[in-house]
Amino acid sequence: MSLPFRVFRGQLYAVGLKPDGDTISFKPHDPAALAALPDDEGTPGKVSFEAQANGSVSVRLQGIDALETHYQPSVTVNVSAVTTTAAKPSAGNHHQPTALARGAAHALLGMLGVTVTNADWHSWGYLNRVTVGERVVKDRYTEGVEVVVVSDTCDRNGRVLGWVFPGSSTLAEGATMSEDTLTDLIKDSVNSEMLNQGHAYPYYYFTLSNALRNRLSIFARSAVRYNRGVQAADVSETGVSLPTVSALNDTAVIWPYLFRKLLRTWRMEALKTWAAGGDVSPAALDRLPVDKIFESGDPYLYNARTKDFVRLSEVLTVQGDTLRLLVPPHELVFLS
Numbered sequence: 001m002s003l004p005f006r007v008f009r010g011q012l013y014a015v016g017l018k019p020d021g022d023t024i025s026f027k028p029h030d031p032a033a034l035a036a037l038p039d040d041e042g043t044p045g046k047v048s049f050e051a052q053a054n055g056s057v058s059v060r061l062q063g064i065d066a067l068e069t070h071y072q073p074s075v076t077v078n079v080s081a082v083t084t085t086a087a088k089p090s091a092g093n094h095h096q097p098t099a100l101a102r103g104a105a106h107a108l109l110g111m112l113g114v115t116v117t118n119a120d121w122h123s124w125g126y127l128n129r130v131t132v133g134e135r136v137v138k139d140r141y142t143e144g145v146e147v148v149v150v151s152d153t154c155d156r157n158g159r160v161l162g163w164v165f166p167g168s169s170t171l172a173e174g175a176t177m178s179e180d181t182l183t184d185l186i187k188d189s190v191n192s193e194m195l196n197q198g199h200a201y202p203y204y205y206f207t208l209s210n211a212l213r214n215r216l217s218i219f220a221r222s223a224v225r226y227n228r229g230v231q232a233a234d235v236s237e238t239g240v241s242l243p244t245v246s247a248l249n250d251t252a253v254i255w256p257y258l259f260r261k262l263l264r265t266w267r268m269e270a271l272k273t274w275a276a277g278g279d280v281s282p283a284a285l286d287r288l289p290v291d292k293i294f295e296s297g298d299p300y301l302y303n304a305r306t307k308d309f310v311r312l313s314e315v316l317t318v319q320g321d322t323l324r325l326l327v328p329p330h331e332l333v334f335l336s
Contacts, residue, residue: 004152005182007175008034009167012145013056014114015137018126021066021104021200024112024164026149027056027141029173037154040207048158054141058159059149061191063216065203065256065329066108067101067230068094070125073260073267075296079275089270089280093125094249096259100230104199111190112166113145150182150189153207163189183211195219198229201255202330206302213304213333220330239317239324244286255329258316265289265296290321302333309335 010028017025028034031049034057039046050056071094095101106116115131122128129138137143146167154160163186165171177185186192194200196219204213223231233253242248248262269289274280298313305327315327 004179005150005177006033006037006152007171007173007177008149008151008162009146009171009173010149011056011141012109012112012114012143012147013054013141014109014116014127014130014143016126016140018070019105019109019116020069020101021108021194022061022064022203023159024059024061024108024147025050025056026059026147026160027054028149031055033174034151034160037151037160039154039156046158047154047160059151059162059164060155060159061108061164061194061200062161063202063204063208063213064191064194064200066104066194066200067096067253068256068259069098069101069105070095071260071263073263075264075267075271077268077271077275079271082275084274084277086274086277086280089274089285091267092245094245094263095125096256097233097250097253100233100253103229104194107197107199108190108194111193112147112164114143150177150185163191165189179209179211183215186212186215192216192219196222196228198223198227198231201230203257204330204333206333206335208333217330224328224330236325237328239322241320241322242288242290243321245288246286248288255325257329258323258325261296262288262290262293265293268296288321290323291318293318293323300335302335303327303331304333305331 008028010026013025035047036044037047038044047057072091109116120127120129129136132143132145148165148169148171149162151160151162195202195216202216202220230253235252236254236258240252242252245266266288269292270285294313298311300309300311303310317324
């Protein structure tokens with residue numbers, strides 16, 4: 001019987017990129033094997049190799065979600081008629097509080113052997129340089145850092161969904177393993193350590209097995225218990241007033257899923273207002289329509305505590321510009 005998870009070894013890239021705390025750029029030693037990974041529907045050949053990035057792929061770390069260092073909301077709005085000649089408002093470039101967001105990127109890269117400080121970032125949000133050992137690296141694709149990725153699938157965007165380990169791991173290229181073996185190993189993954197140190201939130205989909213999810217939640221609960229990292233600053237569950245996009249970007253530490261959903265809602269409303277000839281001045285565009293968050297969708301989730309399927313609106317309360325998450329992220333599972 002074939003074992004579902006395969007080990008890939010390869011190189012980590014960071015210079016010239018915009019890293020965050022839950023995604024790495026990875027060039028596999030065996031690109032053909034990585035390309036054969038199936039998507040969540042079992043179709044192979046969906047992994048997206050980045051032609052302009054020396055044949056690398058994006059690896060999204062399974063089960064975690066770090067604060068956004070850069071995000072641009074993309075939405076589709078059906079507008080029957082545009083009644084204005086004004087320029088369409090920009091989607092903007094958004095981020096969560098910088099110290100913690102970049103801190104997560106620093107932590108993730110540091111666990112893999114790459115040192116980054118605030119001085120290494122360009123004002124446009126990408127890395128000018130990194131340090132590997134005693135060597136300062138300024139040229140792209142020359143980091144020379146080995147990392148290990150264990151995966152069985154990619155997502156709808158062609159990103160590999162993986163468990164990432166430092167290159168010092170003894171996992172051999174091409175080795176395969178069962179889910180039980182992986183469950184025992186993930187305590188050594190950077191996925192688990194990012195949760196344990198509070199550099200990331202849990203972020204689960206139904207495609208992630210109960211065993212793997214429950215193991216990750218041990219580390220997520222530890223960070224909550226000891227107020228590590230984002231858990232010491234998070235206001236998702238205490239409730240937070242978010243009257244403006246500026247407040248969302250600069251001051252509020254919330255579950256990144258909510259951050260992205262609020263910005264998609266804001267973008268939808270901004271486009272509707274623009275198409276109708278309404279006010280799209282900078283001041284108007286800074287207003288955040290928190291009360292319309294469910295108009296951009298009210299998805300079903302699985303509540304692992306109560307073992308019920310619920311709508312987002314049943315676990316997230318909204319009053320005016322204030323929202324509050326009623327269930328911690330490690331107990332919520334997205335269906336798709």
